[in-house]
Amino acid sequence: MAKTTLIDKLAILSDAAKYDASCASSGSEKRNAVKAKGIGSTEGSGICHAYAPDGRCISLLKLLLTNFCIYDCLYCVNRSSSNVARARFTAEEVVQLTMSFYRRNYIEGLFLSSGIIRSSDYTMEEMVRVAKLLRTRENFHGYIHLKTIPEASPALIEEAGLYADRLSINIELPTDVTLESLAPEKKPRDIRQAMGRLRMKIDDAKGEAADAGKSRAKPRRFAPAGQSTQMIIGADGTDDDQILGRSENLYGNYQLRRVYYSAFSPIPDSSSRLPLVKPPMMREHRLYQADWLMRFYGFNREEIVSGGEGGMLDLDIDPKLAWALKNRHLFPVDVNRADREMLLRVPGFGTRTVERILSSRPHRRLRLDDVAKLCRSAIAKARPFVVAADWSPGGATDRTDLRLDFVPRPKAPAPQQLSLF
Amino acid sequence: MGAAVYLARLAHPADFEGWRVAARDALALDLPPERIAFAVDGDPAPLFGEPMPEAPTQAEAVNVPRAFPELARQVVCHSDDDRFLLLYRLLWRLAHENRHLLDVATDPDVMRARSMTKAVYRDAHKMKAFVRFREVPTPDGGTHSIAWFEPFHHVVELTAPFFMRRFPGMVWSIVTPRRSVHWDGEALSFAPGGSAADRPADDAAEALWLTYYASIFNPARLKVKAMQAEMPKKYWHNLPEAALIAPLIRGAEEASRRMLATAPTLPSFRHEKQAERDTMARAAIKAPATMEAFGGFNRKPEDIEEAREQAKHCKACPLWEPATQTVFGEGPADASVIFVGEQPGDQEDLAGHPFVGPAGKVFNEALANAGIDRAQAYVTNAVKHFKFEPRGKRRIHSKPSMGEVKVCRWWLELERELIAPKLIVALGATAAAAVLGRTVTIRDTRSKLIDLPGGDTKLLVTVHPAYILRLPDPEAQAREREAFFADMARAKDYVPQIALAA
Numbered sequence: 001m002a003k004t005t006l007i008d009k010l011a012i013l014s015d016a017a018k019y020d021a022s023c024a025s026s027g028s029e030k031r032n033a034v035k036a037k038g039i040g041s042t043e044g045s046g047i048c049h050a051y052a053p054d055g056r057c058i059s060l061l062k063l064l065l066t067n068f069c070i071y072d073c074l075y076c077v078n079r080s081s082s083n084v085a086r087a088r089f090t091a092e093e094v095v096q097l098t099m100s101f102y103r104r105n106y107i108e109g110l111f112l113s114s115g116i117i118r119s120s121d122y123t124m125e126e127m128v129r130v131a132k133l134l135r136t137r138e139n140f141h142g143y144i145h146l147k148t149i150p151e152a153s154p155a156l157i158e159e160a161g162l163y164a165d166r167l168s169i170n171i172e173l174p175t176d177v178t179l180e181s182l183a184p185e186k187k188p189r190d191i192r193q194a195m196g197r198l199r200m201k202i203d204d205a206k207g208e209a210a211d212a213g214k215s216r217a218k219p220r221r222f223a224p225a226g227q228s229t230q231m232i233i234g235a236d237g238t239d240d241d242q243i244l245g246r247s248e249n250l251y252g253n254y255q256l257r258r259v260y261y262s263a264f265s266p267i268p269d270s271s272s273r274l275p276l277v278k279p280p281m282m283r284e285h286r287l288y289q290a291d292w293l294m295r296f297y298g299f300n301r302e303e304i305v306s307g308g309e310g311g312m313l314d315l316d317i318d319p320k321l322a323w324a325l326k327n328r329h330l331f332p333v334d335v336n337r338a339d340r341e342m343l344l345r346v347p348g349f350g351t352r353t354v355e356r357i358l359s360s361r362p363h364r365r366l367r368l369d370d371v372a373k374l375c376r377s378a379i380a381k382a383r384p385f386v387v388a389a390d391w392s393p394g395g396a397t398d399r400t401d402l403r404l405d406f407v408p409r410p411k412a413p414a415p416q417q418l419s420l421f
Numbered sequence: 422m423g424a425a426v427y428l429a430r431l432a433h434p435a436d437f438e439g440w441r442v443a444a445r446d447a448l449a450l451d452l453p454p455e456r457i458a459f460a461v462d463g464d465p466a467p468l469f470g471e472p473m474p475e476a477p478t479q480a481e482a483v484n485v486p487r488a489f490p491e492l493a494r495q496v497v498c499h500s501d502d503d504r505f506l507l508l509y510r511l512l513w514r515l516a517h518e519n520r521h522l523l524d525v526a527t528d529p530d531v532m533r534a535r536s537m538t539k540a541v542y543r544d545a546h547k548m549k550a551f552v553r554f555r556e557v558p559t560p561d562g563g564t565h566s567i568a569w570f571e572p573f574h575h576v577v578e579l580t581a582p583f584f585m586r587r588f589p590g591m592v593w594s595i596v597t598p599r600r601s602v603h604w605d606g607e608a609l610s611f612a613p614g615g616s617a618a619d620r621p622a623d624d625a626a627e628a629l630w631l632t633y634y635a636s637i638f639n640p641a642r643l644k645v646k647a648m649q650a651e652m653p654k655k656y657w658h659n660l661p662e663a664a665l666i667a668p669l670i671r672g673a674e675e676a677s678r679r680m681l682a683t684a685p686t687l688p689s690f691r692h693e694k695q696a697e698r699d700t701m702a703r704a705a706i707k708a709p710a711t712m713e714a715f716g717g718f719n720r721k722p723e724d725i726e727e728a729r730e731q732a733k734h735c736k737a738c739p740l741w742e743p744a745t746q747t748v749f750g751e752g753p754a755d756a757s758v759i760f761v762g763e764q765p766g767d768q769e770d771l772a773g774h775p776f777v778g779p780a781g782k783v784f785n786e787a788l789a790n791a792g793i794d795r796a797q798a799y800v801t802n803a804v805k806h807f808k809f810e811p812r813g814k815r816r817i818h819s820k821p822s823m824g825e826v827k828v829c830r831w832w833l834e835l836e837r838e839l840i841a842p843k844l845i846v847a848l849g850a851t852a853a854a855a856v857l858g859r860t861v862t863i864r865d866t867r868s869k870l871i872d873l874p875g876g877d878t879k880l881l882v883t884v885h886p887a888y889i890l891r892l893p894d895p896e897a898q899a900r901e902r903e904a905f906f907a908d909m910a911r912a913k914d915y916v917p918q919i920a921l922a923a
Contacts, residue, residue, distance in 0.1 A: 007632050014636040032586035037606075041587040047550045048651060050662055052638035053669050055647025062637060070695055080695055081688035100626045101633075103566065103591060104554045139590065176742070185699070189733070189746060196745045196771035249743050252811040253770075265641045268680050279641055295813075356526040363525045370527040 004087055010097065012087040016067040016078050017113060020170075021230055021262040023048070025059045025108035025143040028165040028225035038139030039102060042165065046108055046143070060111040060145060061101050065089055065126055069115030073172070073183035074274060075235045077267040078115050084268055088117075091129045099138050109143030109165070110134070116149065124152035124160070131163035143225075150187075150194035157194075161201055161222035166257070168228045169194050171250065174243045178236035182273075195254040198227045202255070226257040233287060234280040235264035241311035244290055244301045251295070261287045286313040293320055296351060297344045316407045321347040324385055331397050334387040335366050346385050348378030365389040381406065427452065428470025431461045431505065433611075434599055435498045435575040441490075444509050446476035448483055454513050459505035485515050488523050495538040498545070498575045507534060545576040549583055551656050552595055555624035559592070566593040569620035570659055577602050581609050596620070627661050634662040640673035641680070725754045725839050728832070732805060738828045740806035740821070745770045750801025750836050757843045757916050759836065760784075761852040762802045763885055764821050770807035775800045783886035783902075784848070791909035794921040799840055803855035804829045826855050842878060844870075844916050846908075849885030856880055868908055870915060879915065883908035 004012075025046030032041035048057035066088035067078040077084060098110045112130055116123050127146055134140040146164040148157060160167060169191055173179040176188035205222035229250060231243065247259045263279035270276060290313060293299040297320070307322030308314045314322040324331060324347045333342050335357055343354045353375040360366060360374075368391035372379040384396040384405075396402065429443035440459065447457050450473075458470045493508050501507075511530055515522050525531055554566035566588070577600040584595065585604055594603045596615040603610050648666075657663035688696075722728035729749045735741060748765035751774060760776075768778030776784050788795050803826055809816040821829075833855055837845065847853040854860045856873070857880070866882040873880050884905055892898045913920055 007629060010629055010632050011636045014633050018637045018639050032589070034586055034589045037590045039588060039590050041583075043583070043586070047546070049550045050634065050660065051648040051652040052634065053645055053648050053666055053673065054639045054642040055644030055651075056639070056642070057651065058634065058637060061633065070699075072692070072696065080692045083689055097629065101630060103556070103588070104624070104626055104630070105552050105568070106630050106633075142587075192745045193773065196773075200768075200771050248811050251814055252809075252816050253743075253745060255814060263642070265639060266677070266680055270680075281642060281644075359524045360526040363519075363521065364527065366527070373527055373532060 006093060006097075009087040009089055009093070010063075012085050013064045013067060013089060014062060016064045016084070016115075017062040017111075019077060019262065019265060019267065020062065020111070020113060020147075021056075021260040022111065022145070022168060022228055022258070023057050023059045023062070024166075024225075024228070024258060025145075026225070027257055028143060031141055033139065033141040036139055036141065038141055039099070040109070040140050040142030042108075042141070042143050049106055049108065059108045060143065061098055061107045061109070062111045063089070063094060063097070063113070065091075065094065065112060065114035065123075065130070066117055067115050068117050070118075071116050071183065071185045073186065074271045075172070075182055075232055075264060075267075077269075079271075081271075082267075082269045091126060091133060094130045095133045095138060098134060099140065102140070102142055107142075109145070111145040111147075113147035114149075120149045120151040121153050121156060124149045124156045128156055128160050128163065131160065135163045145225075148194065148198070148227075150190045154197070157197070158201070158220075158222075161198075161205070162220060164223055166225040166228060167198055167223045168230070169198070170230045171246070171259075172230070172232060173236055174231055174233075174238040174246045175236070178238060182236065192253070195227065195229070195250070195256075198223070199254045202226055227254065228256055228258040228260065230260040230262055232264050233261050233284050235274055239311035240283070240287060240290070240308065240313045241301070241305045243287060244294070244305065247291055248294065248301050259291060261291070282315050283313070286315060286319060290319045298341055299323070299345075317403065318347070320345070321381060321406060325403050328397055331385045332387045332393050333385060335371055336361060336387075336389060346382055348375055348381030348385075350375070350378075353378075367391065424456065426456050426458055426470050427473045429457060429459050429473055429505075431459060433575075434461050434464075435578045436461070437494050437497045440493070440497055440505050440508065443473060444512055445483065446473060447509065448512060448516060449476040450474065454506060454510040457506070457509060459509075483512070483516055484520075485512065486520065486523060489515060492523070492534055492538060495541045495579070496534050498541045498579050499537040500574045501537065504537065507537075541574050541576060541579070544572050544574040545579045547656060548572050548576055548580045551652075551660055552584070553659065553661060554593060555621040555627075557621045563592065566591050567619065567621050568593070568595045569615075569617050570595055570597050572597055573655070575599060578611065581611070585609055631662055631665060635665055635669060638669055640669070640676040643670065643673045645670060722835065722839075725750075725836065728835050728839065732832055735805065735832070737831070738806075738825050740804070740808050740825060743809070743811075744806040746773050747805050748773055748775055748802065748807070749805060749832070750799055751775055752799030752801075753797060754840060756797060756799035756840055757918050758797075758912060759799045759801060759840060759842045759845045760848060761833065761845060761856060762800075762848045763851040763887075764802050764804035765807045766818055766887075767807065767809070767816050775802055779890060780885065780887040783889055783905075787886065787902075787906050787909045790906045791913045792921050793909060793913050793919050797919045799836070799842065801833065801836055803833060803852045805832055821851065823854070823860070826851060830855055830858070837878070841876070844912060845873070845878060845880050846912050847880060847882045849883075849888065852885070853880070853882045868911060870911075881908065881912055881915070 026044065028042045030043055033039055046059050048059045050058040052058060067084065068086050068088060069078045069080055072080040094112065101107045102109070112127050114123050114127055131144050131146060134144065144164045145166040145168065146160050148160060148167045148169045150169050171191055172183060172186065179186055179188050201222045205220065231246065233243065250256050250259055261284050263281050263284040264275065265279040266276050290304045293304055294301060303323055304319050305311060307319050307326055313319050324345065333346050340354060340358060343349055343357060344351065356374045357366065357371070366388055368388040371382065371386065371388055375382060384393045384402060431439040443459070496504050496508050507530065511522070511534060514530065522528060523531055548570060552568045552570050554568045556564045556566050559565050577595070577597055581602040584593065588604065592604065592606055594601060596619045599614040601612045601615055603612065722731055732747045732749045735747055748769050762776060765775060766778045766780065769775055785795065804821040808819050808821050808825070810819050845856055847856050850861065850863050853866060863882060863884060868883065871880040871882070884901065886905065889898055889901045889905060892901060
């Protein structure tokens, strides 16, 4: 077999990494390389340096150190029983690629993951070595996200947190039962315990741990951008209620910064036990919206799920609108008088729209036209649910067929050129 | 003064300082917005306008809200010719009409300025994202990184500090049509613009980047509109990867179809070998056959280690699922005292150890006060999983039901039987009920040595340390703390073996 070149390895090991949805390079400490005369900075919000035609942002160089793997997780393209092309980077190669890409302003940093080879500790050690070389030898101050192997030894995790901005452990599937059935080597309890340990370390480093009162030296740096996880959607039969329940649990238990939802996407050389269909992208989108409502809009899971039917979110309309349509007795809301909490529940109003409404109100009585200026095209969604100085929706709020106004009408049979079938 | 219109000159397209000085003078001269015009040197000069007269030196300082200079700094970067005048009109209105004008989000001038800052912010953000350096060797053996970029607004000054903070260890230049910026490793310098010809021809790393761009794309998720919303076509001609977009889209449908049509292959020999090894390894671990049915509950553990191992898999009540792990008791297998709490809390659930959170601190204090060595005692809980209500990012402790206590009592009884202590200290009513098998009140049972049926073990009931923490009144807290300490002293008096070594 011909020797695999760097460019071949890159093709294989980035292809293998693309099913991980996480791309964030935000939320870390503010730092730069000016004093150190090095390379790299993180300034709070991340930057998407390019977008692939799948609409996903390219912010980090997302790589697998290797796609050889001793695990056989059915949903994973790199599972041991798959016959995809395999390759393995040296730590040095990953360091060179990262620096070369960063210097050209292609990326914000590195997101390194790996198949499990030999043992959890061996694999984790290799990943940590990459991060260490970047920080200590290359004087690199950009973003580093390391995938963390739950079973790796605490000393390695400690070191990973010292160099990485973010650590993540994938929960993979929404329930322990499906995870055990599709990923025989993974132990859901190990994953949760590892997340718990990460949270304690992260809290500790932030000085927020409950026992922070003990007098001791400043905690070591540990993953300032926190931890995140990913859940695959549509590979098993779990409903949205259970998925959001799992997210709620993970946010509360382990203070995750993000739960990423990844519509299960057909993978090359797939297992016959998994659905070979187009990825459920609208479902993924609705779950992200629901997740946002739980975290930034004061909704709880029961409310969000009640907007749909049978534990599933309404795919045709967004979850806030779906909830409002089922709770019309709370509407219309007077934009000139309602409190923030209720304004946040108006369909079409984002957090910024609500801020602007609140800051404008002391100066003038808002008319529908003013509201339209503040929320732009979303005014169509808001109109039946609000009262303004010159506007009342009258009976519109309670119209039985109101939902139909928002359901996208099926177009004339369009050329199905993007369909998979 | 007549109705003359004055002309303020600005040094470059985003000359905020120049605008600030001119605007301050104009305001001091009481010039309404109709009587001032702004022109950037090098732009076509306006048809009329007299040079600005000197402003009175004793002019009153203008008080503007802090948000205004910030806004103005962004608006001057916009490409619209009337940006300077708009800013002056806003300043005039802030001074004469409404000091809180910027809060009126629906005012046309405010809206326009806001939409301009948005455009500028976006363009600056895209510049930070889409500048692509190419490297050329320098005569001294170093590297010069050069980028050619065409922003839609005057954002070179705005973004230069970002590039400086990010690439201080490089020598770099960014050239745009109107302005260019250069970093020599020590300082930033600005110069007039250049042309696309200033861009180096090629760069060796670009082929790798293109490979990455093509490989990270998932053809099964084609979403061209979403891509274009964030990477508008107007930027494409300076992005090397943009040349791949059309062929990737064309190939996407075919790639997906191929993937779905290809039947799964048989696992490789390598996998089969590995699978065989794993199966054998797992069989070897399971050899003692204790864990087979019902997670081990068909067989009673023989020692505390075995019990702890089995309890990890306990699903006897629904509390296991939202919790992180079973928090089993800890301490010597022959301890002479068992302390029983209610259930693990947030910290205990994460750490997997009993009494390590805030209540654990009070507990440790009380032990220290009584001179008890925690390492010699066995510490556990009536219920082994944390019961809580999710509240956003927090978990609120909720009291275990008597049903849950009853189910979990199996473990507590086992711990008691295997350890056979002289004394059990129940911390709180739940613990007392779990030990006694019936509900009792703290008031009736506290601080007494109670005989437990069938053996030499005594029970001492006291409060749960979390109860002390929840008392709002500091005096009551101090009183309860003393009483709790006294109960610990009673425990030590009855079992002097658990005293700290002198």
